[in-house]
Amino acid sequence: MLDKNYLWRIYWQLAGVIMLSVVLALGVVSYFSHRVFERELVPETEKKALTVGASVRSLVLKATGYGFDFAQLHGVEQTFDEVFSENPEFASIAVTDATGRVLYARGKEPESVREYFSRPAVLTVLETPDKARDAVKIGSQYIVSMPIVSPQKALGVLHIGIDSAFVDRVLLEVLLDVLVVLVVSLFFTLELLNFMAGARLASGLGEFTRQVERMKGGDFTPSGRLRVNDEIGRLLRWIDSAIDHLNVRYETLSGEIRRRITEATPEQREQVKPAAMAMEQLRVTKKFGTGEIAPRAEETDLNRIRAPLFAFILAEELTRSYLPSYVNQLLVPIPWISPQVVIGLPIMLFMLIVAIGQPYLGGWSERVGRRKAMLVGAVLATVGFGGTALAVNLYDLLLWRSLCALGYGMVFVAAQGYVLDRTDRINRAQGFALFIGAIMVATVCGPSIGGILADNLGFRPSFAISALMAFLSILAIIRLPKEEIHGPTMAPSRAPKLSEFMALLTNARFMTLTGLAAMPAKILLTGVCFYLVPLYIVSIGNTQAMAGRLLMVYAIMMVLVVPFAATLSDASMKRERYVALGLVISGLGGFLMLFSDSFLVLFAVVFLLGLGQALSIAAQSALVGEHCQEEIRKYGADAVYGVYRFLERLGNALGPLLASLLVVFWGYIGSFVALSGLALICGILFAISMRFGSMHETHAPDSSIGVPRL
Amino acid sequence: MGTIRIRFILVALVVGFFAIGMSAFLNFFKYKSTYGNIVRERVLVVGRGVENAVQASLNVGLQFTELETLTPLMKREKIADKLILGMDVFDDAGQVIYSTDDVRLKRDVPPSWISAAKRSKTTEWYAEDGEEVIAGISLKNNFDLTVGYLAMRYSRSYLDRASVGVGREILVASAIAFVVVAVVTPLMLIVVIRRFERDLHVLETAVTHLEDGSPPPAPTGSAFDGAIASLRDSLRGVREELDDVRRKLDAAK
Numbered sequence: 001m002l003d004k005n006y007l008w009r010i011y012w013q014l015a016g017v018i019m020l021s022v023v024l025a026l027g028v029v030s031y032f033s034h035r036v037f038e039r040e041l042v043p044e045t046e047k048k049a050l051t052v053g054a055s056v057r058s059l060v061l062k063a064t065g066y067g068f069d070f071a072q073l074h075g076v077e078q079t080f081d082e083v084f085s086e087n088p089e090f091a092s093i094a095v096t097d098a099t100g101r102v103l104y105a106r107g108k109e110p111e112s113v114r115e116y117f118s119r120p121a122v123l124t125v126l127e128t129p130d131k132a133r134d135a136v137k138i139g140s141q142y143i144v145s146m147p148i149v150s151p152q153k154a155l156g157v158l159h160i161g162i163d164s165a166f167v168d169r170v171l172l173e174v175l176l177d178v179l180v181v182l183v184v185s186l187f188f189t190l191e192l193l194n195f196m197a198g199a200r201l202a203s204g205l206g207e208f209t210r211q212v213e214r215m216k217g218g219d220f221t222p223s224g225r226l227r228v229n230d231e232i233g234r235l236l237r238w239i240d241s242a243i244d245h246l247n248v249r250y251e252t253l254s255g256e257i258r259r260r261i262t263e264a265t266p267e268q269r270e271q272v273k274p275a276a277m278a279m280e281q282l283r284v285t286k287k288f289g290t291g292e293i294a295p296r297a298e299e300t301d302l303n304r305i306r307a308p309l310f311a312f313i314l315a316e317e318l319t320r321s322y323l324p325s326y327v328n329q330l331l332v333p334i335p336w337i338s339p340q341v342v343i344g345l346p347i348m349l350f351m352l353i354v355a356i357g358q359p360y361l362g363g364w365s366e367r368v369g370r371r372k373a374m375l376v377g378a379v380l381a382t383v384g385f386g387g388t389a390l391a392v393n394l395y396d397l398l399l400w401r402s403l404c405a406l407g408y409g410m411v412f413v414a415a416q417g418y419v420l421d422r423t424d425r426i427n428r429a430q431g432f433a434l435f436i437g438a439i440m441v442a443t444v445c446g447p448s449i450g451g452i453l454a455d456n457l458g459f460r461p462s463f464a465i466s467a468l469m470a471f472l473s474i475l476a477i478i479r480l481p482k483e484e485i486h487g488p489t490m491a492p493s494r495a496p497k498l499s500e501f502m503a504l505l506t507n508a509r510f511m512t513l514t515g516l517a518a519m520p521a522k523i524l525l526t527g528v529c530f531y532l533v534p535l536y537i538v539s540i541g542n543t544q545a546m547a548g549r550l551l552m553v554y555a556i557m558m559v560l561v562v563p564f565a566a567t568l569s570d571a572s573m574k575r576e577r578y579v580a581l582g583l584v585i586s587g588l589g590g591f592l593m594l595f596s597d598s599f600l601v602l603f604a605v606v607f608l609l610g611l612g613q614a615l616s617i618a619a620q621s622a623l624v625g626e627h628c629q630e631e632i633r634k635y636g637a638d639a640v641y642g643v644y645r646f647l648e649r650l651g652n653a654l655g656p657l658l659a660s661l662l663v664v665f666w667g668y669i670g671s672f673v674a675l676s677g678l679a680l681i682c683g684i685l686f687a688i689s690m691r692f693g694s695m696h697e698t699h700a701p702d703s704s705i706g707v708p709r710l
Numbered sequence: 711m712g713t714i715r716i717r718f719i720l721v722a723l724v725v726g727f728f729a730i731g732m733s734a735f736l737n738f739f740k741y742k743s744t745y746g747n748i749v750r751e752r753v754l755v756v757g758r759g760v761e762n763a764v765q766a767s768l769n770v771g772l773q774f775t776e777l778e779t780l781t782p783l784m785k786r787e788k789i790a791d792k793l794i795l796g797m798d799v800f801d802d803a804g805q806v807i808y809s810t811d812d813v814r815l816k817r818d819v820p821p822s823w824i825s826a827a828k829r830s831k832t833t834e835w836y837a838e839d840g841e842e843v844i845a846g847i848s849l850k851n852n853f854d855l856t857v858g859y860l861a862m863r864y865s866r867s868y869l870d871r872a873s874v875g876v877g878r879e880i881l882v883a884s885a886i887a888f889v890v891v892a893v894v895t896p897l898m899l900i901v902v903i904r905r906f907e908r909d910l911h912v913l914e915t916a917v918t919h920l921e922d923g924s925p926p927p928a929p930t931g932s933a934f935d936g937a938i939a940s941l942r943d944s945l946r947g948v949r950e951e952l953d954d955v956r957r958k959l960d961a962a963k
Contacts, residue, residue: 006933010903010906013902014718014721014722014899014902014903016902017722017895017898017899017902018721018722018725018726018895018899020898021722021726021891021894021895021898022725022726022729022730022891025726025729025730025887025888025890025891026729026730026733026887028883028886028887028890029730029733029734029737029880029883029884029887030733030737032879032880032883033737033741033880033883036741036876036879036880036883037741037744040741040745040872040875040876041741041744041745041748044745044748044749044752044872045748047752048748048749048751048752048755051752051755051756051791052752052755054790055755055758055759058759086751087751170740170744171737171740173740174736174737174740177736178732178733178736181729181732181733181736182729184732185725185728185729188725188728189721189725192721192724192725193718193721196717196720196721196724201714208913208937209937212937212940212941212944215940215941215944215945216940216943216944218944218948220948232714232910234914235910235913235914235917235918238914238917238918239917239941242917242945246945246948246949246952249952250952253952253955253956253959256959257955257959260959260962268962271961271962272959272962274958274961274962275955275958275959275961275962278951278954278955278958279955281951282948282951282952282955286948286951449732452732452736455739456735456736456739456743457739
């Protein structure tokens, strides 16, 4: 009826226009900033050149003071080299004699500078050595000239050339961050289009399409829904009105026929009969009247979860790129534990609390209500972020991060429950696409922006911004509908029992999937992305912003590749191959670190990790349903998926621990390689077990088994 | 103006504000840090001269606490560069041994200076103390052991003055850019959104004439043509059936 991509085409066109104007605006701001930077930074660099020049000049005067010939000094060029290494914005240095002839020179001289050195106007500097002079631009350099005058006579002139492109270099560094801002803006635009306009629009157009379909099928019962006062709402009201009029006509005719039949004589009844039969035919083939309208949540209710979830997850994601460095700053010595391991403790504790808490928090959020559970979680996390911003040392930091973890677990599980409660088998995938979409967009935007904030504002204000984001999520949660909806077919979720846990842990099929695929993937993810990358990138002299950019690469790979990989793996029904291939690709990345330790290689490592994870992530959980049907029948889907998710999240907690231990023994590069090696070996073993082991026998997926909550 | 159009324009304004705001933020902080670094490096150049003098004295066997020429040297350097408010040399315990300001002698430096010096991975360190910014150098002897620390104090207001001025200029430029975005983007959006609004208008016109028996609108190429035709067919069908019932009922005397 209506092209499914119709709205998305509009979104992309709108996003294109918005991005175009944003790019132009950023270009204008950058151009203006360049002018201001050049105007303000060049004079300050001139002052620095004068100070450096004074230092060089004093060395020269010292040497000539000992009686050395000014024209034959040794080591002057070497001194110039030292100056260059300490002052990369200097492009050339030269010393001339009193006639302007160059005696010593280093660096890239601008064209015609030698002619400039010998100009009488330049040499007047020797006559009035105490008079300050402005730098002169020759070619691409600002030349600062200083007289070298001994108590006896004027010896010559020292010229330092400042490369005017140094301002460009400064702005180039900003440009990388501006690019990040652009990418974030694009995702932000799509998210806002969906949140501020699209959700209602999609819901309205969906409702219109359904209404048309219902009427085509002969259903003329009124929808009984309140219409929003916008364009779509108004036109839906017109359709409602047409339906109401039909119903009135139908009721009037029915009443009249009934009355005429009741009041009529037998002959008259015969005359009314054709009308009554036509009416009966209408009643059988069409549906009129108020009817029984099944209570169903508005789609906009479902969409309303997106904003608070996005804001909340963003609060946590903002911290990803700099949390380890912050922990490093608050480090206190703990006996018998290496500082590297201690740095990983808060991340590990966070993941562990989320892993242990989630099976129980699901049932709890069902009891207290999803909205309330989300509120409690968001409040706890807000306090946690605030406390983290003010943390005194590692010990209280651990407490605050535990609060954040508990809040994260609560909000995550309750939001998931909210989606489950408001969807059925028909639109559950759509509901989870919305849920995962909000998380993925937050994952793209969070680490990169967090890194920029940490670099410029510092760690503590950045955590305060996370607290603010978590607080904003509270405001959005308050706006969620207060009425709880419990699907009639939904059994209450439960945590797996210990006996089921043990049985599944000793089940070869289940553990092949979990131990060789899910856990290593998560260990590699958290070990590399959450622990190694933020610490290593800073250790090689880069910034937190760079760590954020790298983590953004991972998230973008997930956003771009997961939908395709999921579709392809579902269509081909060869999910095992996607899982094995994904593990092998993500495992290969770390070995690149053996060839070079540059950040570009690290970029490739994160790219491959993102690609590998994206290929395997969707297929992994689908494989549980495919290969563990027997276990699901025996213990129930809740128990099997509960244990699977628990072990997967345990992998999340183990990642930073393993990575930190490996750093202690083998350093950063060794840790990258070892973690990647683990994933690679697991990928190969997984492929072998799928080809030859207990998993070899292919199971057709049982469509009756639904994948329970994530 | 329709509410949908207003919402789309609001999105553009929010995104524009975010992107331009972040860009202004980045440019301002980049300027601030670059300017701060240039000033710090300039101060450190002076400091390295003092460091060389200390090391030269230590090389000839003088004790670190017996460097009589150090204070006059520091005073000369301070006079040479007006940016520098003062120089202190303090020992490992934080007690000032030499200073350009006599009143500071024998006093303790703030603990943040010592921790900044000890935390630094190079010989250079940096700290802030109220209205003063400190650029420091760890002084080492021949055996690469730290014997003390040189701290050069300069005014934070010198940095702030430059930052405030530039910050204001960047803010003005960003505000102008945002105003331009706020004016131009809605116009551009209206062009893009026109097709969608035309589709909606066709739909709205069609549904407002559902009951007046007007002839079906000619297909416009709108995305809703199929839906409109289906809607009209459904209504026409049921209306004809109701008309048929009415006719039969009226025919019955």
